[in-house]
Amino acid sequence: SQQGEEDPQALSIQEGENATMNCSYKTSINNLQWYRQNSGRGLVHLILIRSNEREKHSGRLRVTLDTSKKSSSLLITASRAADTASYFCATGLIQGAQKLVFGQGTRLTINP
Amino acid sequence: DTEVTQTPKHLVMGMTNKKSLKCEQHMGHRAMYWYKQKAKKPPELMFVYSYEKLSINESVPSRFSPECPNSSLLNLHLHALQPEDSALYLCASSHLLQETQYFGPGTRLLVL
Numbered sequence: 001s002q003q004g005e006e007d008p009q010a011l012s013i014q015e016g017e018n019a020t021m022n023c024s025y026k027t028s029i030n031n032l033q034w035y036r037q038n039s040g041r042g043l044v045h046l047i048l049i050r051s052n053e054r055e056k057h058s059g060r061l062r063v064t065l066d067t068s069k070k071s072s073s074l075l076i077t078a079s080r081a082a083d084t085a086s087y088f089c090a091t092g093l094i095q096g097a098q099k100l101v102f103g104q105g106t107r108l109t110i111n112p
Numbered sequence: 113d114t115e116v117t118q119t120p121k122h123l124v125m126g127m128t129n130k131k132s133l134k135c136e137q138h139m140g141h142r143a144m145y146w147y148k149q150k151a152k153k154p155p156e157l158m159f160v161y162s163y164e165k166l167s168i169n170e171s172v173p174s175r176f177s178p179e180c181p182n183s184s185l186l187n188l189h190l191h192a193l194q195p196e197d198s199a200l201y202l203c204a205s206s207h208l209l210q211e212t213q214y215f216g217p218g219t220r221l222l223v224l
Contacts, residue, residue: 030210042116042202042215043155088154092210099145099168100210102154 006089006103014111019076021106023089024069030092032065032072033100037086046074046087079110118203118216126224127193133219135186135203143209144186146178147202149218155202161186162209193223 007022023032031050035043049056049065049072056063062075076083086107090100116137125131135144142163147155160168161180169178175197177189186203200220204213 033212035213035215040200040218040220042217043204043213045212045214048212090213098162098209099157099160100213105154107152 006087006106008106009104010107010109012109012111013079015079015081017079019079019083019108019110021074021087021108023072023074023103025072025089025091025101025103026070028094029067030094032063033090033092034061034063034072034074035088035090035102037088037105039085043088076108081110081112084108084110116203116205116214116216118201118219120219121217122220122222124222124224125190125193127195129193130189130191132190133188133201133203133221135188135216136184137205137214138184139205139207139214140183141205141207141214142183143206144180145204145206145213146186146188147204148197149200149202159188160209167209190221193221195223197221198223 005024013019029051031048033048034046036046037043047058047063049063060077065072086105088105089103119134144161146158148158149155157170158172159178164180175192179187200218202218203216206213
């Protein structure tokens, strides 16, 4: 089964609204990261939150981490058309191979 | 320089061809990765190199052969591929395993 499950799979909102995406995982992690991918391009790192952190901000992005619920959320405030992309969470596991495990992703569409 | 470059951008090959994908980074990162990504799916890890040594092979078929000639370069040699191998192939690097990964733009491969 997948380590990372993202919710919703697709999200469509109006420009200026806030977008919230969620990521749940199954096993203990060292860190959780969020990446953005524009259509057919490489992934771009957005933010990394470590297991001992609860919240981080970067510009219009806010990430929370709840290790007791094994979940994270990414909030994009005041969305713009350029935010249209797929968003993936990725977890670095404590046990097992030293790699990142990517979630299934949320496809975000910002309508002008 | 925070750029990972990949060549070629597009590649069309027949099932009997031999070709190579190239990846380069000059950030001094000692971990490099190959991912395969199908449409509307998350990146799927293929190989991880750490300090120029292969540390993870995710049970990838032998028709894919990775090579790390030095700390800046990563190659993926392709031979006798199948049409189902058509995908976007992404290279990434990071300073340490499980830390922020920097992705290249990818090579879009079509196997005929």
